[in-house]
Amino acid sequence: MFGSCKIACAKNAYLPILAGAILCDGKVTLKNYPNFLDIINMTNILENLGAKAKIQDKNLVLDMTSLNNYEIPHELATLTRSSIFSLGAILGRFKKARVAYPGGCEIGSRPIDLHLKGLEALNIKVLDRRGFITCDGENMRGGVVNLDFPSVGATENIMMAGATAKGVTKIINSAKEPEIVDLQNFLNSAGAKISGAGTSVITIQGVPKLNSVEYLPISDRIITGTYLLACAICGGEIELHNANIGHLDSLISKLSGNNCRFWNKKGRIIMQSGKKHKSISKIETMPYPGFPTDLQPQIVAMLSTAKGTSLVVENLFETRYKYVNELSKMGADIMIKDRSAIIRGVPKLFGASVNSTDLRGGVGLVLAGLMADGFTTVGNIQQIDRGYAHIENDLSKLGAEIKRIHF
Numbered sequence: 130m131f132g133s134c135k136i137a138c139a140k141n142a143y144l145p146i147l148a149g150a151i152l153c154d155g156k157v158t159l160k161n162y163p164n165f166l167d168i169i170n171m172t173n174i175l176e177n178l179g180a181k182a183k184i185q186d187k188n189l190v191l192d193m194t195s196l197n198n199y200e201i202p203h204e205l206a207t208l209t210r211s212s213i214f215s216l217g218a219i220l221g222r223f224k225k226a227r228v229a230y231p232g233g234c235e236i237g238s239r240p241i242d243l244h245l246k247g248l249e250a251l252n253i254k255v256l257d258r259r260g261f262i263t264c265d266g267e268n269m270r271g272g273v274v275n276l277d278f279p280s281v282g283a284t285e286n287i288m289m290a291g292a293t294a295k296g297v298t299k300i301i302n303s304a305k306e307p308e309i310v311d312l313q314n315f316l317n318s319a320g321a322k323i324s325g326a327g328t329s330v331i332t333i334q335g336v337p338k339l340n341s342v343e344y345l346p347i348s349d350r351i352i353t354g355t356y357l358l359a360c361a362i363c364g365g366e367i368e369l370h371n372a373n374i375g376h377l378d379s380l381i382s383k384l385s386g387n388n389c390r391f392w393n394k395k396g397r398i399i400m401q402s403g404k405k406h407k408s409i410s411k412i413e414t415m416p417y418p419g420f421p422t423d424l425q426p427q428i429v430a431m432l433s434t435a436k437g438t439s440l441v442v443e444n445l446f447e448t449r450y451k452y453v454n455e456l457s458k459m460g461a462d463i464m465i466k467d468r469s470a471i472i473r474g475v476p477k478l479f480g481a482s483v484n485s486t487d488l489r490g491g492v493g494l495v496l497a498g499l500m501a502d503g504f505t506t507v508g509n510i511q512q513i514d515r516g517y518a519h520i521e522n523d524l525s526k527l528g529a530e531i532k533r534i535h536f
């Protein structure tokens with residue numbers, strides 16, 4: 130692979146920021162609108178709440194003064210998981226909310242107990258949870274939330290509920306992902322008083338309301354990691370612009386010294402890689418700054434032809450190995466036992482017709498197809514489109530032979 134491309138804004142930063150826009154009584158301009166299906170769906174949710182949205186010079190411009198609806202219907206909520214973390218923001222704006230259960234990737238049971246417990250700690254009443262989650266926030270106020278697990282979505286939901294709740298909210302054992310820091314920065318730019326994001330305690334001093342804001346969300350660390358792994362899989366030299374190497378320490382440390390070298394120059398990452406790699410004795414997915422679960426299928430694709438046996442442990446989502454059946458059709462030798470994948474490296478993979486089982490699993494199959502002998506066809510690519518805007522264009526710029534076929 131030889132070439133360069135620009136990394137888009139992060140899906141997982143843009144989505145909660147769009148939810149945060151619900152709190153803003155004014156004009157919200159979000160720069161570099163990334164054309165991912167999940168983000169288009171979330172924009173539709175905002176329009177359904179009464180927002181006026183338009184794309185202007187690649188930016189999303191939202192008029193949030195006209196919001197008049199506190200309900201997210203089933204047909205919109207099931208399209209994206211972000212509907213659930215809109216709950217806190219809708220409550221902040223309307224003091225009541227009715228949100229259908231969320232959709233998103235089929236990668237595990239994905240409960241929402243931590244979200245609801247957190248909201249209850251802010252004196253919000255969950256009135257009903259059958260089909261719709263109906264909440265009364267008339268008496269919502271700051272409170273202390275102790276998260277049993279540093280859930281990204283629950284942390285974001287509570288930050289948004291606390292932003293305009295009277296008094297001080299503390300989230301203890303909060304998630305530390307860069308997207309949480311970005312949400313804090315966005316909300317603060319709109320007038321919120323939040324501190325501590327990026328650490329395990331976040332403090333929110335409630336303010337009466339949030340205002341107009343213009344904001345550029347961070348670049349997507351998962352897309353960046355995906356393309357770095359594509360380069361590791363194929364060998365070569367690539368340059369990624371608008372990329373933050375500091376958000377990918379856990380991946381870089383696994384690849385450095387394994388026939389890969391990296392340079393970082395002011396938002397650009399340059400990577401050189403040979404084609405062959407050694408196995409990695411153990412990778413465990415963990416909350417940030419641990420190895421991201423969203424890069425698990427892509428690194429398994431790489432390890433499927435590494436020399437020796439690797440072990441990957443998936444700690445976040447129990448059914449995130451569905452794509453492995455498809456990878457096996459290409460000749461990979463992978464055994465799944467509970468949360469572990471034991472990967473015996475094979476000399477090469479072979480092209481096959483496979484199907485995306487979920488967003489990141491589908492991308493793992495695309496990467497496997499890049500190194501496989503012969504042609505690979507990946508189906509069900511609307512899964513991939515949820516988090517990559519025409520992945521084939523970026524990968525072509527990086528030197529891959531790939532195209533989208535419309536039947």
Ligand code: UD1
Pocket residue numbers: 140141144210211237238239240241242243244245278279280281282283304416422423444445446
């Ligand atoms: C977010 C990301 C997703 C990423 C994940 C973990 C977005 C839009 N999505 O998802 O891409 O894979 O973080 O980095 O940002 N849990 C509970 N109860 C809850 C909430 C979560 O038990 O109420 C569990 C989940 O089942 C899972 C773990 O906590 O095992 C992590 O989930 P969480 O951090 O909440 O992930 P999401 O916010 O859904």
